[in-house]
Amino acid sequence: MLWINLVDKTGSGLWLSITALYFVVVAGLDTASTGLLLGLGGVAGIAGAPVAGRLADRLPLTRVLLAVQVVRAASGLLLLFAHGFWQLLPLVALGSLGERSASVLTKLFAARVAGQDRARYQAVQRTVVNLGYTLGGLAASAALAAGTTTVYRLLLLGDSLSFVLVALLVARCAEPPSATRTVAVGAPVTTAGTAARAGTVTSAGTAAPAATAPPPRPAGPWRDTGYLGYAALDSVMFLYGCSLTVGLPLWIVTRTTAPHGLAAAVFVINTVLVVLLQVRLARYGNSPRVAANSLRQVAVWFVLSCAATAVAVLHTRWAATVAVVAAAIAFTVVEMIQSAVSWELSVSLAPAHLQGSYVGVHGLAQSTSRCVGPLLLTSVVIAAGPAGWLGLGAVLAGAALLQRRMVLRRLDRPGAGVAEAPLSVVPITFSEQ
Missing domain, CATH: 1.20.1250.20 (MFS general substrate transporter like domains)
Known part of the structure; x- marks a missing residue:
């Protein structure tokens, strides 16, 4: 892949x-x-x-x-x-x-x-x-x-x-394992839910008892208000992407004394840092709880990135240039950490049997941000000047901290059913034939 x-x-x-x-x-x-x-x-x-x-x-x-x-x-x-x-x-x-x-x-x-x-x-x-x-x-x-x-x-x-x-x-790719698709030996493929209801037969030929009914789970992501709230806050935080690709370049050209060539250099800085550091920063999403706690670092970097952008209006050319470069670096760091956090939580907070539907709904967050972000940045944030960027930083940081609180509450809930286990082992159902 x-x-x-x-x-x-x-x-x-x-x-x-x-x-x-x-x-x-x-x-x-x-x-x-x-x-x-x-x-x-x-x-x-x-x-x-x-x-x-x-x-x-x-x-x-x-x-x-x-x-x-x-x-x-x-x-x-x-x-x-x-x-x-x-x-x-x-x-x-x-x-x-x-x-x-x-x-x-x-x-x-x-x-x-x-x-x-x-x-x-x-x-x-x-x-x-x-x-x-x-x-x-x-x-x-x-x-x-x-x-x-x-x-x-x-x-x-x-x-x-x-x-x-x-x-x-x-x-040419083999089908990856899934909680909703199982491999059958000597029988047609069945779903995990069917196998659980009917019971399984062990390799020795003896019938195994039917699985205990799992605790009630949401019928789908659209009825899971907790997950919808998490995804909605992610859509707010995904505004960092438009800030880097739309807001910062326009800010450089229209409001700062920094060289206009820096508008293109922002993308170079972003790409080089991601290639060099993304794997190292993956540790911020090693588990659901680690990812949730990493949202505090995300909040700090949101504030730093937006504050550096606001400071770039300094009239001294070299100071404006330093502020722009600092903003590009800070936005890239928050991108790398938040992407690791978002990846982990969007998957692990979803029930295994509905993982596709949940991750699909989470995908709406980034899509919505892409549509709304450019208009919001140009008509509100940039129009408001430095105060607009400081306000954006406060909103993004607040969203990160609120999301941390929501996720930790969900993780601490009994029977949360967080997908901690790997999905690389396919359950096997043996037929009676």
Whole structure:
């Protein structure tokens, strides 16, 4: 799956670097129409996470992921022949839907394969993802030196073909173990719930007693108010992503005396630090309780990152530059810690038999933040000046501390059913035949 991520994100790096430019230069849209196109497409992508998660609980995960990659490839290839806003919109929406679906499915695959070592696996995966984006971005930058429409089309074609290659790689992957799918010897595959009700037969041929009925669990994530509250607070904290990619670059250009080139350097700083440090910082998500307590560090880094951004309005050029670099580093550190924490808690707080549905609902948090974040940062935070950034830091830190309290309360609740155990061992049901 790491190779799949590398290929996927390298292709995505080709496209993300030129997305807006493609619609203006090749498709002939104006900037306002391009913004509307990408915004509406992003809204469609919100549905991808919960739908994909629910399907992963009912169908083989690898087959769902294969279908999603085929959809992404098809939407990209069809974009090459689409013209006008209304032809482009459904294809952009389809691509966004596929991108968010693939993100959730890849996360589920990693959680099921890695088990209790999922925090380290996620860190390695994020490192690979950043390498892929870097390779794709560098290739796109070199190609854009030509500046022709043919180059733009070739980059989009490269992105689409990367999904074809990913689909072929996924087709070769074995299905990871799941709490809702068991392997049967001499009998059709049954669900864990069916085996528990009917009882099992040991390898010696003797009947084992039926499993004791588990304590009542939520019928689904939409009825689990505790998990919904956790996900809602995560959607607030995910604003750090837009702060780094949208807010800080715009702040550099419009409100500070720092060199405008730092707006591009922010991404370099972010990528290099993630590649160097993400695996080391995975320890902040080693277990549900460790992850919950790490939210205190997340709160501190939120305050530091936003405060450094606010200070960047200093008139002295070197001081503004130092503040901008400090803000970029702080936002990257909080990204690495919070991503490890969010990964662990989103999986471990979910009942094992509904893990896909729960993680899918959690995926809404990041999707919603992506849609709301740019508008919030430009119209509220940046418009309010330094006070806006200080206020944002206080809100993000408050969300982190409140989430810590909610999660610890859930972990301390009797019969919480937190998924501490690895999912790498498949339960085996022997038939009576």
